Amino acid sequence: MEEQTQSVRRFREGVENGRKRRWYSLIDKIWATPNLEEAFREVKRNKGAAGVDGMTIKAFESGLESHVQALQHALRTKTYRSKPVKRVYIPKADGTQRPLGIPTVGDRVVQAAARRILEPIFEEIFLDCSFGFRPGRSAHMALQKIRKDLMEGYTYVIDADLKSYFDTIPHEKLIEAVREEVVDGSVLELIRRFLHAGVLENGSFHLNELGTPQGGVISPLLANIYLHPLDKLMTERGHRITRYADDFVICCKTLKGAQRVLKSVVQFLEKELGLKVHPEKTKIVNNRKETFVFLGYVFWQGKGMFPSDKAKQKFKERTREITRRNQTVNVEQLVKKKLNPYLRGWGNYFAQGQGKAFFREMDAWIRRRLRAVQLRSWRKIRKLHRELRRRKFTGKLPQMRMTAWRNSHGFHAQYAIPNAWFNEIGLCALTDLYNELHP
Numbered sequence: 001m002e003e004q005t006q007s008v009r010r011f012r013e014g015v016e017n018g019r020k021r022r023w024y025s026l027i028d029k030i031w032a033t034p035n036l037e038e039a040f041r042e043v044k045r046n047k048g049a050a051g052v053d054g055m056t057i058k059a060f061e062s063g064l065e066s067h068v069q070a071l072q073h074a075l076r077t078k079t080y081r082s083k084p085v086k087r088v089y090i091p092k093a094d095g096t097q098r099p100l101g102i103p104t105v106g107d108r109v110v111q112a113a114a115r116r117i118l119e120p121i122f123e124e125i126f127l128d129c130s131f132g133f134r135p136g137r138s139a140h141m142a143l144q145k146i147r148k149d150l151m152e153g154y155t156y157v158i159d160a161d162l163k164s165y166f167d168t169i170p171h172e173k174l175i176e177a178v179r180e181e182v183v184d185g186s187v188l189e190l191i192r193r194f195l196h197a198g199v200l201e202n203g204s205f206h207l208n209e210l211g212t213p214q215g216g217v218i219s220p221l222l223a224n225i226y227l228h229p230l231d232k233l234m235t236e237r238g239h240r241i242t243r244y245a246d247d248f249v250i251c252c253k254t255l256k257g258a259q260r261v262l263k264s265v266v267q268f269l270e271k272e273l274g275l276k277v278h279p280e281k282t283k284i285v286n287n288r289k290e291t292f293v294f295l296g297y298v299f300w301q302g303k304g305m306f307p308s309d310k311a312k313q314k315f316k317e318r319t320r321e322i323t324r325r326n327q328t329v330n331v332e333q334l335v336k337k338k339l340n341p342y343l344r345g346w347g348n349y350f351a352q353g354q355g356k357a358f359f360r361e362m363d364a365w366i367r368r369r370l371r372a373v374q375l376r377s378w379r380k381i382r383k384l385h386r387e388l389r390r391r392k393f394t395g396k397l398p399q400m401r402m403t404a405w406r407n408s409h410g411f412h413a414q415y416a417i418p419n420a421w422f423n424e425i426g427l428c429a430l431t432d433l434y435n436e437l438h439p
Contacts, residue, residue, distance in 0.1 A: 025184055026117055026118075026182060026184045026186075026187050027075065027184055027186035027187050027190070029117045030075065030110075030113050030114050030117050030187065030190070031071070031072045031075035031076055031113070033068060033069075033072060035113050035116055035117065036068045036071060036072060036109060036110075036113050037064075037068060038113075038116065039109045039110070039112035039113035039115075039116060040060070040061070040064065040068065040109045040112075042112045042116075042217075043057065043105065043108045043109055043112055043217070044057050044061065046217075048102065048105075048108070049086075049088075049102055050086075050102075050104070050105065051083060051085065051086050051102050051103050051104030051105065051107065051108075052083055052084055052085070052086045052104060052200045053083060053104045053106075055104060055105050055106070056105070057105055059105075060105045060106065060109075067106065067109075068109075070106075071106060071109060071110055075110070075190070078186065078189075080110065080190070080193065081193060082103070082107050082110075082193045082194055082196075082197035083103070083104045083106075083107055083197065084197055084198040084199055084200040084205055085101030085102055085103050085107075085197055085198070085199055085200070085213050085215065085216070086101070086102040086200055087099060087100070087101060087199050087200065087201035088100050088101075088102060088215075098214070099167070099214070100213070100214050100215040101199060101213025101214065101215045101216060102215050103197070103213070103215070103216055103217070107194075107197070108216075108217050110190075111194060111216055111217035111218040112217045112218075114187070114190060114191070114194075114218055115217060115218045115221050118178075118182065118187075118218075118221060119135070119221055121181055121182065122181060122221065122224070122225055122228075123135070125181065125228065126224065126228060126231070127228070127231045127232065127235055129145075129231050129234070129235060129240075129241045129242055129243055130224060130227075130228070130231050130243050130244075131145075131242070131243065131244045132220065132224065132243065132244035132245035132247075133220035133221065133223075133224060133245060134224065139244060139295045139349070140349075140352050142242050142243075142244045142294075142295065143294070143295060143297055143305065143352065143353075145242050146242050146249060146251065146294060146299065147299070147303070147305055149240045149242070149251040150251060150287055150299065150302040150303065151302060151303055153253055154240050154251035154252055154253050155251070155253075155286060155287040155288050155302045156251070156252040156253065156254060156255050156257065156258040156284060156285070156286055156287075157249050157250070157251050157252070157258070157284065157285045157286075157287050157292055157299075158249060158250040158251075158252065158258055158261060158262050158265070158282075158283075158284055159249055159281075159282065159283055159284075159285055159292045159293075159294070160247075160248055160249065160250070160262075160265065160277065160282045161247075161277070161278040161281035161282050162246045162269070162275055162276065162277060162278065163275075163276040163277065163278040164211075164276070165223070165245075165246035165275065166211055166212055166213070166214045166219065166223060166246070167210065167211035167214075168210050168211055168274075168275060168276060169210065169211050169212055169222070169223070169226050169275075170210060170273075170274045171192070171195045171196070171209065171210065173226070173273065173274060174191075174195070174212070174222060174225070174226050175188055175191060175192060175195075177225050177226050177228070177229070178191060178222075178225060191218075191222070194212075194216065194218060195208070195211075195212060196208070197213075199213070220245065223245055223246060224245070226273065227243065227246070227248075227273075229268075229272070229273070230243070230248075230265070230268065230269065230273070231243060233268060234250060234261075234265075239252070239261055240252070242294075244294075244295055247294065247295065249292070249294055250262075250265070255284065255286070258284045259284065262282070262284060265277075266282075287299055287300075287301065287302050288301060288302055293308045293310070296308055296310075296311040296349070296350070297311075297350075297353055304353075304354055305352075305353035305354060306353050306354050306355045306358075307350040307353065307355055307358065311350065312358065315346055315362070316362075318342060319339075319342070319343075319362075319366060319369070320369070322334070322338050322339050322342060323339065323366070323369040323370060323372075323373055324373075325369070325372045325373060325376055325403070325405070326376065327373060327376070327377075328376065328377045328379070329373065329377055330377075331370055331373055331374045331377065331425070332425040334370075334373065335370070335422075335425055335426065335427050336425075336426065339366075339370075339427070339428075340426070340427065340428045343366075343428040343430060344428050344433070346430075347359070347428065347430045347433035347434070348433060348437075351430070351433045351434040351436075351437045351438075352437060355434075356431065356434050356438075359430040359431050359433075359434045360430075360431050362430055363429050363430050363431050366427075367419065367422055367427075368408050368409055369408070370417075370422070370427070371408040371409075371413045371414070371417045372405060372408035374417055375402045375403070375407065375408060375413060376402060376403050378402060379402060380402070381398075381399065381400070381402060384398070384402070384412065384413075384416055385397045387416040387417075388412065388415060388416050391415065391416060391418075393412075393415055393416075398410075398412045400412070
């Protein structure tokens with residue numbers, strides 16, 4: 001066990017230190033017990049539902065040693081077979097549904113084990129223009145790179161969209177892309193089995209001849225590997241491309257240059273990589289006069305970066321859901337356990353740009369919604385009266401309907417539930433997050 005641990009550690013350190021060579025023997029690093037155990041810990045941290053076999057993460061953990069040994073034996077003897085992924089759908093903002101494929105917990109562990117060994121190899125060759133699903137890189141870094149390019153005068157922007165990218169990657173071309181760096185036949189066969197696992201939907205099995213399932217642990221890495229030639233081509237030609245997974249923009253100085261680059265990009269993606277560029281959603285934008293949206297931000301006049309209308313709408317819908325007015329709850333617990341985690345995540349992401357007025361407006365709206373929830377939770381007017389007296393209110397006590405939305409904005413509700421109270425219970429203020437990032 002100790003020997004296996006040191007072997008995996010030395011391998012990863014060797015790759016990270018830049019030892020460049022083609023990798024012939026990797027499968028033993030993937031099925032090493034320490035690697036499989038660490039892969040399970042990653043899967044556990046990411047949570048997730050059970051796959052087609054119904055086994056949960058908790059159930060897998062309860063027999064961790066035996067499950068890891070079974071996976072290791074299957075990998076060593078080359079009898080491992082991926083189970084079909086479970087098809088689920090999540091709604092998209094445009095009303096359509098995005099298909100996700102949920103592998104079993106065991107398959108997720110094997111995928112994570114493979115990713116842990118393969119990722120440092122490909123990180124050696126990935127370029128700085130790629131930011132999605134890579135260690136030490138983030139969406140904010142991609143956004144700042146675009147902003148820098150725009151401010152340096154590259155304001156003609158190719159706003160590209162790949163049609164169903166994850167579902168249309170050709171399997172054999174993807175295997176060939178992996179083979180450029182990894183020639184271990186056992187590893188290539190393992191990846192092929194991930195890709196050919198198939199889909200189980202409503203009791204029916206479907207063989208997938210294209211694509212890598214969204215929801216698979218290794219899918220983001222494979223997606224980056226397949227689009228790396230695009231990064232390489234654009235960088236070699238001196239074009240300013242910024243890519244986050246399958247979303248990318250290319251900033252150019254002139255309209256003619258942008259038109260020429262777009263033509264070559266479409267030709268490369270469709271003829272060389274076998275992908276489909278969305279004809280309606282792919283366009284050239286003069287950002288001095290028009291806006292474009294990337295990773296939830298709208299870019300305006302080459303310098304402004306604001307949350308998009310779609311991002312704002314989704315934020316309001318989710319906040320309404322958390323603070324729905326027909327619930328009777330402890331507001332302090334609602335804020336602590338449900339509302340604050342969402343506000344922090346959304347605020348920390350979107351406060352990187354501008355838009356303080358919207359943040360201030362949302363803070364006031366959220367406080368009003370929480371006042372409405374508190375009035376509804378008190379139910380009886382006498383509880384409002386009691387709170388008013390506790391806060392030294394000396395006027396005439398009101399008579400009002402505790403469930404009416406208009407009363408949540410009234411004088412008495414704000415007196416009984418002042419802004420200071422929200423500070424006391426630790427409500428996350430979006431304006432504070434903005435001020436921290438824009439001192």
